[in-house]
Amino acid sequence: xxxxxxxxxxxxxxxxxxxxxxxxxxxxxxxxxxxxxxxxxxxxxxxxxxxxxxxxxxxxxxxxxxxxxxxxxxxxxxxxxxxxxxxxxxxxxxxxxxxxxxxxxxxxxxxxxxxxxxxxxxxxxxxxxxxxxxxxxxxxxxxxxxxxxxxxxxxxxxxxxxxxxxxxxxxxxxxxxxxxxxxxxxxxxxxxxxxxxxxxxxxxxxxxxxxxxxxxxxxxxxxxxxxxxxxxxxxxxxxxxxxxxxxxxxxxxxxxxxxxxxxxxxxxxxxxxxxxxxxxxxxxxxxxxxxxxxxxxxxxxxxxxxxxxxxxxxxxxxxxxxxxxxxxxxxxxxxxxxxxxxxxxxxxxxxxxxxxxxxxxxxxxxxxxxxxxxxxxxxxx
Ligand SMILES: [Zn+2]
Numbered sequence: 312x313x314x315x316x317x318x319x320x321x322x323x324x325x326x327x328x329x330x331x332x333x334x335x336x337x338x339x340x341x342x343x344x345x346x347x348x349x350x351x352x353x354x355x356x357x358x359x360x361x362x363x364x365x366x367x368x369x370x371x372x373x374x375x376x377x378x379x380x381x382x383x384x385x386x387x388x389x390x391x392x393x394x395x396x397x398x399x400x401x402x403x404x405x406x407x408x409x410x411x412x413x414x415x416x417x418x419x420x421x422x423x424x425x426x427x428x429x430x431x432x433x434x435x436x437x438x439x440x441x442x443x444x445x446x447x448x449x450x451x452x453x454x455x456x457x458x459x460x461x462x463x464x465x466x467x468x469x470x471x472x473x474x475x476x477x478x479x480x481x482x483x484x485x486x487x488x489x490x491x492x493x494x495x496x497x498x499x500x501x502x503x504x505x506x507x508x509x510x511x512x513x514x515x516x517x518x519x520x521x522x523x524x525x526x527x528x529x530x531x532x533x534x535x536x537x538x539x540x541x542x543x544x545x546x547x548x549x550x551x552x553x554x555x556x557x558x559x560x561x562x563x564x565x566x567x568x569x570x571x572x573x574x575x576x577x578x579x580x581x582x583x584x585x586x587x588x589x590x591x592x593x594x595x596x597x598x599x600x601x602x603x604x605x606x607x608x609x610x611x612x613x614x615x616x617x618x619x620x621x622x623x624x625x626x627x628x629x630x631x632x633x634x635x636x637x638x639x640x641x642x643x644x645x646x647x648x649x650x651x652x653x654x655x656x657x658x659x660x661x662x663x664x665x666x667x668x669x670x671x672x673x674x675x676x677x678x679x680x681x682x683x684x685x686x687x688x689x690x691x692x
Contacts, residue, residue, distance in 0.1 A: 320661040323671055323678075324365025328422050329657060330679035332456075332553040332636060333432065333502075333524040335643030337371040340397035342594050348405060355641035355653045358408060358427055364657035367679065368418045368428035370523065371398050373454065374643065375437045377463040379593075383440040391438035395431060395452050402429055413453050415686040432500065432523060435461035436468065436488065443484075443491060450495045455686070456523060457492060458500035459485060459508055469505035471534040480507030481515060489515040496690045501525070501545075502555075502638075503535055510544075519550035519685045524638030526560045527625045533560055539629055546630035549688060551681045553638035554622045558614040558646050561622065568611045569646075604645040613649035616656075620663045623677060632673045636682045 336356045339345045350359040361369060373394045380390040402409040412418045412428040421428035431454045439445040439457075449457070459468035460476065467488060469479025481489065489512055492499050499516050500523045501509050512520060522545065528536040537545070537552055545552050558565040626635040641647075641654055650659045664674045 319665060320658040321365060323661050323674055324658060326671075327675035328368065328418060328679040328683060329364075329366045330368040330370070330418065330636070330682045331366055331641070331654065331657075332370045332521070332638035332682060333372050333434075333555070333643075334369055334639055334641040334654075335372050335374050335434075336369075336641070337373055337394035337398055339642055340401065341393050342598065347401060348408065355639070355644075355647065357654075360653050360655035361427055363655040364653075366427075366654055366657050367422045368412060368430060369654075370430045370432045370456070370638075372432050372434045372523070372640075372643065373438070374434040374461065377435065377437055377461065380437070382437045382463050382465055387437040388440055388445070391433060391449070392452075395449075395454070398429055398431060399453075411453055413455060414690055415683045418683065418686075430455055432456040432458075432498075434458055434500075434523075435463070435503070436465050437461075437463075439488070441466055441484070443487065446488060446491050446497070447495060450497050454497060455689075456498035456500045456521060458502050458523065459488070459504050459512070461503050464505075468508045470503060470508075471505045472503065477505045477534070478507070479505060481511035486511065486515040490517070492516075493518045493689075498685065498689050501541075506534075506538075506541075509541055513544045513548060516548065519548050519688050520545055521550050521636075521682075521685060522552040522638075524553055524555035524640045526554050526622045530622055530625055531560055531563055531566065533566065536560055542626055542629050542634070546634040549634075549685070551634050551636045551685045552626055553636035553682070554619055554626070556619060556639045556641070556648055556651055557644040558608075558611075558618075558648060561618045561648065562614045565611060565614050569608065572607045572611070601645065608646040611646070613646075616648045616650040616659050617663055619648060619651065619660060620667060623664070624667065632676050633681055633684070635677055637678065 347357045351357045375387050375390045380386045402411045410421045410426045412430050418428045436459045460470040462472035464470045464476040467482050467485035470476035499520050502522045502525045526536045528538045
């Protein structure tokens with residue numbers, strides 16, 4: 312692509328609000344004490360690269376890994392709280408460059424002021440600990456979306472990641488959770504949940520539903536991706552499906568190659584899961600194992616950035632331009648597409664959309680306009 316196209320992409324990011332719906336960086340703040348105001352040599356996200364990529368707003372996913380912290384209880388709550396506190400601290404310690412955004416207007420204001428907007432989402436409902444009051448508690452801490460599950464089912468919702476979870480949807484408490492989120496103005500995220508939970512959520516929610524980081528199952532046949540019917544249902548509810556950059560969710564061929572290296576990582580996986588404690592040593596050990604995964608997957612051919620655009624185009628062809636967004640999962644994935652190796656590479660998405668003939672207005676919707684609309688709809692009674 313020529314430098315003129317590159318230039319146009321940069322200007323589009325200057326003129327419009329770019330929002331990433333999902334990065335796992337909050338755990339790096341807690342476990343590695345990284346300084347996000349410096350350009351980091353590793354990982355996928357920091358403020359320097361965020362600004363270079365022309366990204367205005369980042370949703371920090373507050374991920375409670377149930378393997379280590381449980382599907383509820385005091386440890387799950389503490390794990391969520393410590394990540395939220397870390398994001399709060401990041402913003403409070405650097406008020407000239409960061410702002411905590413809790414509504415669409417905050418994001419717009421941050422853009423006008425040239426600040427980076429930090430937002431919060433809960434990945435998996437483990438930290439609410441089956442307690443209704445905790446939903447509002449997290450809302451008051453700034454959390455603006457929540458998914459019911461990650462890879463473990465909760466008592467009230469099934470996950471797409473195991474056979475038992477796939478047989479389960481939302482129970483009556485789960486439906487109440489959805490309605491309480493609607494009441495508060497917390498967006499309901501369907502990434503990772505079982506198909507049954509997805510359809511129960513669509514039925515229970517009176518506000519738009521989001522998928523913070525999910526792709527099209529038609530292009531990559533993994534269960535956590537969205538079927539065409541699901542994408543249509545999200546669109547009918549005026550919601551947004553945000554495509555995720557993890558190669559295994561983008562491309563079946565890459566996923567098959569990954570399975571092939573799985574044999575050598577299986578022992579590591581067992582070792583990793585055996586470590587159920589959250590001592591500093593266990594955390595350090597897990598981080599070291601993550602690096603081993605990354606090294607193993609680096610040997611695989613990279614999926615091109617254009618594959619991300621294939622998923623965007625698939626969604627656009629199904630339901631139009633108003634229901635697609637972006638949720639990288641940066642710092643939560645052990646491999647990235649080529650030319651999309653950190654948040655700094657976001658303009659390469661825009662360049663590929665331009666190359667495929669998307670108009671600036673439409674690109675602006677994909678980059679963040681659609682998410683802002685859903686936020687505004689969620690904020691209204
Ligand atoms: Zn996830």
